[in-house]
Amino acid sequence: MTLRRGNLGGNLAEMAESFSSPELDRLFDEGRERTFSTGEHLITEGASTEYFYDILDGTVALARNGSDGRRQILAFLSARQFLGVASTARYPNLATALTPVTAISYSRSALERALNTTPGFASKFRIALTLILESSHDHIYTIGQRSAVERVASFLLYLRANQARFAAEGPREKSEHVELPMTRLDIADFLGVTIETVSRAFSYLKRRGIVSFTDSHSCELIKMDRIRELGGRDDFTQHRGA
Amino acid sequence: MTLRRGNLGGNLAEMAESFSSPELDRLFDEGRERTFSTGEHLITEGASTEYFYDILDGTVALARNGSDGRRQILAFLSARQFLGVASTARYPNLATALTPVTAISYSRSALERALNTTPGFASKFRIALTLILESSHDHIYTIGQRSAVERVASFLLYLRANQARFAAEGPREKSEHVELPMTRLDIADFLGVTIETVSRAFSYLKRRGIVSFTDSHSCELIKMDRIRELGGRDDFTQHRGA
DNA sequence: CGATATTTTGAAATAATTCAAAGGCAGTGG
DNA sequence: CCACTGCCTTTGAATTATTTCAAAATATCG
Numbered sequence: 417m418t419l420r421r422g423n424l425g426g427n428l429a430e431m432a433e434s435f436s437s438p439e440l441d442r443l444f445d446e447g448r449e450r451t452f453s454t455g456e457h458l459i460t461e462g463a464s465t466e467y468f469y470d471i472l473d474g475t476v477a478l479a480r481n482g483s484d485g486r487r488q489i490l491a492f493l494s495a496r497q498f499l500g501v502a503s504t505a506r507y508p509n510l511a512t513a514l515t516p517v518t519a520i521s522y523s524r525s526a527l528e529r530a531l532n533t534t535p536g537f538a539s540k541f542r543i544a545l546t547l548i549l550e551s552s553h554d555h556i557y558t559i560g561q562r563s564a565v566e567r568v569a570s571f572l573l574y575l576r577a578n579q580a581r582f583a584a585e586g587p588r589e590k591s592e593h594v595e596l597p598m599t600r601l602d603i604a605d606f607l608g609v610t611i612e613t614v615s616r617a618f619s620y621l622k623r624r625g626i627v628s629f630t631d632s633h634s635c636e637l638i639k640m641d642r643i644r645e646l647g648g649r650d651d652f653t654q655h656r657g658a
Numbered sequence: 659m660t661l662r663r664g665n666l667g668g669n670l671a672e673m674a675e676s677f678s679s680p681e682l683d684r685l686f687d688e689g690r691e692r693t694f695s696t697g698e699h700l701i702t703e704g705a706s707t708e709y710f711y712d713i714l715d716g717t718v719a720l721a722r723n724g725s726d727g728r729r730q731i732l733a734f735l736s737a738r739q740f741l742g743v744a745s746t747a748r749y750p751n752l753a754t755a756l757t758p759v760t761a762i763s764y765s766r767s768a769l770e771r772a773l774n775t776t777p778g779f780a781s782k783f784r785i786a787l788t789l790i791l792e793s794s795h796d797h798i799y800t801i802g803q804r805s806a807v808e809r810v811a812s813f814l815l816y817l818r819a820n821q822a823r824f825a826a827e828g829p830r831e832k833s834e835h836v837e838l839p840m841t842r843l844d845i846a847d848f849l850g851v852t853i854e855t856v857s858r859a860f861s862y863l864k865r866r867g868i869v870s871f872t873d874s875h876s877c878e879l880i881k882m883d884r885i886r887e888l889g890g891r892d893d894f895t896q897h898r899g900a
Numbered sequence: 901c902g903a904t905a906t907t908t909t910g911a912a913a914t915a916a917t918t919c920a921a922a923g924g925c926a927g928t929g930g
Numbered sequence: 931c932c933a934c935t936g937c938c939t940t941t942g943a944a945t946t947a948t949t950t951c952a953a954a955a956t957a958t959c960g
Binding site for chain 3: 932942949
């Protein structure tokens with residue numbers, strides 16, 4: 417007898433590891449590994465919320481679009497994070513692959529059934545949901561209270577925390593190296609400022625020797641203490657998707 | 659035999675109505691009605707998350723405070739909303755009564771036990787959590803993308819939606835009358851602007867005949883269509899606490 | 901290597917903040 | 931009941947952070 421739920425892996429399967437039920441087996445049986453190329457949508461706005469994703473690799477931007485063309489990125493999701501939490505049949509957000517993405521798709525109804533029959537699993541899932549909420553609260557604090565340079569500093573801490581906690585190989589030590597797979601526009605739409613402001617904030621941090629860039633998408637955090645002073649708490653609340 | 663869980667009422671009890679388990683009985687047995695006077699804290703920052711509240715009456719501000727004195731209000735909570743969702747033993751937010759508040763306090767451990775033994779109840783609770791998350795996402799969009807006047811307009815829609823949906827007597831029709839139990843400073847800290855900016859935004863809306871005030875804490879929404887144009891979607895996602 | 905998109909930098913414009921003062925309201929005590 | 935006190939709100943003027951507009955520099959991709 418093979419351990420079905422091990423064959424694709426992923427964070428959801430790990431969360432379910434110590435539990436057992438036919439519905440859980442069914443859920444992981446139905447899980448399918450899917451790949452998305454850069455720019456492809458995992459979920460489109462207003463689409464029915466048929467699937468729930470567990471990201472294995474790559475980065476996804478979760479965004480809410482205004483009718484007038486404005487866009488707010490709600491989260492950058494990468495390995496070990498979830499995508500597709502919704503209260504209604506229609507999902508109000510747009511999820512776009514920023515890099516090639518690999519994810520496991522689960523049927524929402526199978527997930528619901530597994531949660532409703534496996535309380536221990538549901539409990540872990542509830543904690544994951546709460547972490548996502550707490551991360552949103554951090555985000556609200558950041559865009560509500562911090563200046564442009566502070567927002568960019570806190571963004572670097574946000575990425576660093578996620579890259580460490582949700583590394584594909586599992587949680588690891590935080591490093592001083594941060595990859596920025598998204599464009600300046602994506603960062604701007606996440607932080608509620610313009611591209612130019614993001615660029616100027618990076619230039620300011622470079623000029624002061626606080627960070628250094630090899631190219632515009634990989635950054636070394638030189639003066640961590642200064643970054644923490646600017647960007648807030650030690651680090652952001654860990655979270656597991658949205 | 660009396661129906662225990664009916665004796666205090668509240669939204670949590672309503673959510674549990676159609677389910678039955680000893681742990682659920684225990685939870686509602688342990689629920690205690692508590693009152694808080696204006697300015698009192700229901701939960702203090704860093705305190706252990708021993709209690710979970712179901713608000714019956716009054717308004718609570720849920721805030722995150724920065725070490726440098728900045729404050730971001732994450733939500734205004736009133737009747738039928740929950741307070742005290744946390745992933746860790748320590749709660750990072752401060753919950754303050756803005757008016758006299760009546761709430762039912764439940765022990766967190768009893769809540770956990772009830773959720774872990776009553777899947778149908780856990781399912782409803784998960785939906786409530788998801789609604790809170792979606793409301794946070796609306797909030798992020800508002801402070802990340804909208805101008806000051808737009809933020810204030812969307813704030814009025816937010817209050818109106820909550821006052822209708824979470825009225826103590828149960829959901830009712832939305833009215834054109836909105837009560838603002840909080841100060842201008844509270845509104846400012848919710849929207850990520852200053853008191854003066856909030857005040858000027860209200861003045862602008864008054865000057866244009868879009869809203870009208872009898873006193874500074876009760877507002878009539880005159881031109882709903884204009885308010886919706888400014889404040890975004892039809893209305894905000896309903897939510898049930900934080 | 902050339903063409904296109906992204907990022908950076910500069911200068912001018914603007915929305916929001918800061919600083920300052922006046923107006924309104926609520927509660928207290930004479 | 932009225933005056934006084936303190937707090938909250940509104941309005942005004944000056945300042946500033948961020949945006950907008952514009953162009954140059956750099957990176958990316960076929």
